[in-house]
Amino acid sequence: MPGLKSYLKDPFLKSLYEEVRDSGPIRSISVDITHKCNLRCTGCYFFSEGMERAGKQGDEEAFDDFITRELDRGTNFVTIVGGEPGLVPDRLRKLHANFRVNVASNGLITIPQAGLETLPIGVAVWGDHDTDSRLRGDGSKDFFTQAQENYRNDPRAFWYYTVAPGCAHEIESVVEQCVSLGQPVLFNYYSDIEERGGLLGYRQGFDRVRDEIDRMIERHPEWIFTTRYFNDVVTSGRLFEQHWGFDVCTNLSNNHAGNLQRLETGAPSNPHFRAYNADFSTTRRCCTGTERDCASCFDTWEHFSWIMVHMRRHLGSREDFTRWLTTMYVFYLVNRLVNYEIGMTLLPEIHDRLAALESQVHLQKFHA
Ligand SMILES: C[S@@+](CC[C@H](N)C(=O)[O-])C[C@H]1O[C@@H](n2cnc3c(N)ncnc32)[C@H](O)[C@@H]1O
Ligand code: SF4
Ligand code: SF4
Numbered sequence: 001m002p003g004l005k006s007y008l009k010d011p012f013l014k015s016l017y018e019e020v021r022d023s024g025p026i027r028s029i030s031v032d033i034t035h036k037c038n039l040r041c042t043g044c045y046f047f048s049e050g051m052e053r054a055g056k057q058g059d060e061e062a063f064d065d066f067i068t069r070e071l072d073r074g075t076n077f078v079t080i081v082g083g084e085p086g087l088v089p090d091r092l093r094k095l096h097a098n099f100r101v102n103v104a105s106n107g108l109i110t111i112p113q114a115g116l117e118t119l120p121i122g123v124a125v126w127g128d129h130d131t132d133s134r135l136r137g138d139g140s141k142d143f144f145t146q147a148q149e150n151y152r153n154d155p156r157a158f159w160y161y162t163v164a165p166g167c168a169h170e171i172e173s174v175v176e177q178c179v180s181l182g183q184p185v186l187f188n189y190y191s192d193i194e195e196r197g198g199l200l201g202y203r204q205g206f207d208r209v210r211d212e213i214d215r216m217i218e219r220h221p222e223w224i225f226t227t228r229y230f231n232d233v234v235t236s237g238r239l240f241e242q243h244w245g246f247d248v249c250t251n252l253s254n255n256h257a258g259n260l261q262r263l264e265t266g267a268p269s270n271p272h273f274r275a276y277n278a279d280f281s282t283t284r285r286c287c288t289g290t291e292r293d294c295a296s297c298f299d300t301w302e303h304f305s306w307i308m309v310h311m312r313r314h315l316g317s318r319e320d321f322t323r324w325l326t327t328m329y330v331f332y333l334v335n336r337l338v339n340y341e342i343g344m345t346l347l348p349e350i351h352d353r354l355a356a357l358e359s360q361v362h363l364q365k366f367h368a
Pocket of ligand 1: 045085
């Protein structure tokens with residue numbers, strides 16, 4: 001591949017590349033492990049899109065059949081969502097025993113350790129105590145404190161922090177609390193599917209959120225999973241000449257009728273991917289949507305996929321390759337597909353290198 005050999009003369013890039021390569025290709029799916037939830041968060045895509053009514057909730061037999069079918073199909077990585085996965089620990093154990101997994105949880109029910117000791121858990125937080133409490137409930141319960149208590153000293157947990165465009169000013173205080181617990185933070189970007197507007201409205205853009213996240217990366221490079229490059233791609237919706245949306249989206253169910261035309265265009269996609277409903281058999285357009293307008297989509301996992309499938313596009317320069325490889329590596333790190341302890345020690349250098357690339361770009365613009 002053009003350039004690759006010369007880029008890998010850099011020992012740091014070489015070690016990241018080899019770690020990713022050695023952990024093998026990912027054949028991923030997502031599954032709603034249950035359609036039940038103990039919360040009703042504002043504008044949650046799952047309930048906004050009526051996904052809890054998609055098919056009949058599968059029973060244990062359907063769940064076991066689903067696991068067998070996916071193993072036969074070659075699936076090796078499952079993103080577990082729902083509904084609230086913490087409500088069904090036995091199903092979590094079954095998935096964890098058969099696949100590499102990652103789970104999203106609202107943090108209100110502690111996921112047991114037994115059989116789940118190495119489960120990567122993205123514990124949700126949607127803002128500071130007040131915002132989180134209002135967006136995920138009626139403002140009367142402090143969910144963030146509850147989740148902190150449930151996952152204190154739990155090495156499985158990282159904070160999956162969904163930030164709304166108008167809530168950039170809260171980022172510092174939330175991040176300080178998460179890192180003071182010795183737990184990393186991965187940012188997610190609120191999708192205003194229901195067009196509620198105000199602080200949630202995506203039309204105001206995520207510029208302030210992007211700047212604040214960059215500041216947090218500078219301040220806590222050892223604890224932030226989100227990279228500058230990733231932050232820029234999500235908030236700008238740009239990847240080289242592409243603009244984010246259905247036409248370029250890469251995490252589309254490969255067997256869903258509504259996707260066939262798009263998949264036939266030949267634009268790159270994750271060819272194995274399927275987003276399964278909680279009946280454990282039917283699929284939907286994508287993990288976070290059935291009919292929704294893609295303009296409101298800022299989902300972190302989908303954007304990871306967008307960048308990751310475009311390796312070739314990033315081979316034109318050492319700088320672009322560094323941006324791609326570090327993003328790829330961080331995805332593997334968050335999901336513990338590479339050695340987690342070693343990976344955590346590499347985070348500061350990853351952030352340093354990306355910061356150096358951005359300074360270069362600024363200097364070039366200045367001199368131009
Ligand atoms: C649907 S939830 C299911 C798992 C679990 N109940 C939870 O809340 O983590 C999956 C992820 O989507 C996020 N999410 C839900 N609605 C969203 C929205 N409108 N914008 C951005 N993220 C959203 C949640 O915060 C969570 O991290
Ligand atoms: S806890 Fe998760 S599934 Fe439940 S409403 Fe909130 S975001 Fe949706
Ligand atoms: S809503 Fe779904 S199809 Fe649309 S861009 Fe997001 S992930 Fe892709």
